[in-house]
Amino acid sequence: MAQIFAVDVRGCKINIRRSGQGEPLLFLHGAQGIIGNERGLAALATRFDVIAPDHPGFGLSDSSDSVDDVGDLALFYLDLLDTLKLDRVHVVGQCIGGWLALEMAVTSSARFKSLVLLNSAGIRVKSVPRGDMFICSEAELLKLLFAGDGAAEWLQSWRATPDLEDIYDRNRAAAAKYSWSPRLCNPKLDRWLHRVDVATHIIWGKEDRVIPPAYADALKGLIAGSTVVTLSDCAHLAHIEQPQVFADQVSQFIQRVAP
């Protein structure tokens, strides 16, 4: 069972789920936040000490007036690592969380043991259209996010209690705060990605219509030595839609680069 607790990071209360044993692995969630029943995270916890915070403004974490964008978030997470007394960690970042990991890594990858990018936001590949999670209807959103029929179950779990419904709305507002414009990217980030000097593995759901797989190839081209795998029957949320494959990919990669 995950241990759920809050830490105070310079006056901002951050909610954290921590489970499993092994080397510390920081999971940075994406626009959809964390609901708590993600099987991919449970699978990772059989091999790692998985630390999954809600970003400021998401989930049960406070929002912070001093964290306005993903650049702020990257510095905030250095404070969070200090608060948790974690020196070096494996980092897995999905969507906005991947973008956040990249913003941290281009500054310095000193705190990284390894990096996994999962359908990551952060860059803009011109002429490759993305889906807009904000303008579409709920039904359309589920089609952007899921390849298979897990969508209904996922949405249902957000509807389970009024508190979860509130968090769902809160997550959407926080995702807008961090990624509205420029949508899901920092247009300057690509010019600094040569600075990512940590072993990097890129995992991508093939059916992702929010950030299509062309982005995986673009990231591979920008991050020296990185590897890519694309997953079938999987869209934006591999840790939910293909939990075991996702967890295996992460642990095999870490086994390979940081045994």
Place this chain on the structure above:
Amino acid sequence: MFHLMPYAHLDMSYTEKHRAAWVVLPNTYFDPKKGHELYNRYLDELEMAAELGFDGISVNEHHQNAYGLMPSPVVTAAALSRRTKQAKIAILGNAFCLREHPLNIAEEHAMIDCITGGRLITGMVRGIGAEYFSTGNNPAFSHARFQEAHDLVVQAWSKPGPFAFEGKFYHFEYVNMWPRPYQQPHPPIWAPSTGSAETIEWAAHPSRKYTYLQAYSPTQSVARYLNYYRECAQTMHGYTASSDQIGWSTPVYISDTDEKAREEAKPHIENLFNRYLRLPFEMLFPPGYLSSKSLKNMRSHKRSVSGQEHTIDTLIQQGIIVCGSPETVRKQFMDTHRLLGFQNLLCLMQFGTLPRDLTERNIRLFASEVMPALQRLTDKEYAGMEVRAAE
């Protein structure tokens, strides 16, 4: 009188292909030659209202849509400023906070105020949710940015320059506005809204006392929001709001009889609500645009009415529009004033596809048969909140 300047030639079959008349409706639906005719016709209608003795004529801002063709209401206000002599020109509103440089609009407002010798009323709005898609502005910062843009503009209008402005969103080394507005310290500021509690509380603050203008809504909601303004003034701020701080905006249609009015207005008003205002929830309320409390209220409200198309009967019945013979319309406004006490009434006399001849007759009938009685109304005819609550 208020104008939206809709694209009246809209091909209504667009609904088969597109989910909204906003943001995603391709601009190939707009024919510039027809646009030329429409702009001039609509400006004629506003000028006519001014000549017929309306206290003010009003324009507003919307982007990337067929509902209202004024992405810059300053352009239409400027066109009107030299063609009218007495009427106030009300820009209700301009979304200063959607701009990187709100001072540019503030300068334009100051120019219009000087040109007209102080006939400008400035409305400050956040812009509706769809505007945040059109302009790329982040809805999560909407309230904060609105308030900061307001502070910046009011200071620029009223404080001797040059001075530096250091905000969260706006940073200027030199704020030193030439021209300064004609009206001192600045033109009257109004706050038009569809009923955001945050906006109402902000507008009612004693340092502002801005006229709150409730955009068209069912009578019940109009009553709730206008009374909320008065409550805020009384309980949060300890003063009694006067009726000139209260405004209501509604579509109006008058013809010889109730039946005739209903029959003539029907297709055009139904187009307004079912075609031009076709705007899915996600576009109207992007994430972060509303506080979580307001979002919940709005969602339960919308869920209860969604799926049903408006008809003129439901619109009249709910009080969203005022439609009928001159007697009916006059009585309805006088009764509503007695209940809610609004010294400011904005009438949308052209709506949707309403053609020129019907629009002009509507304006004339209002000016001759309804307006004189309303212009005489004061705070005295308002029954007051306690009385109303006791009824």
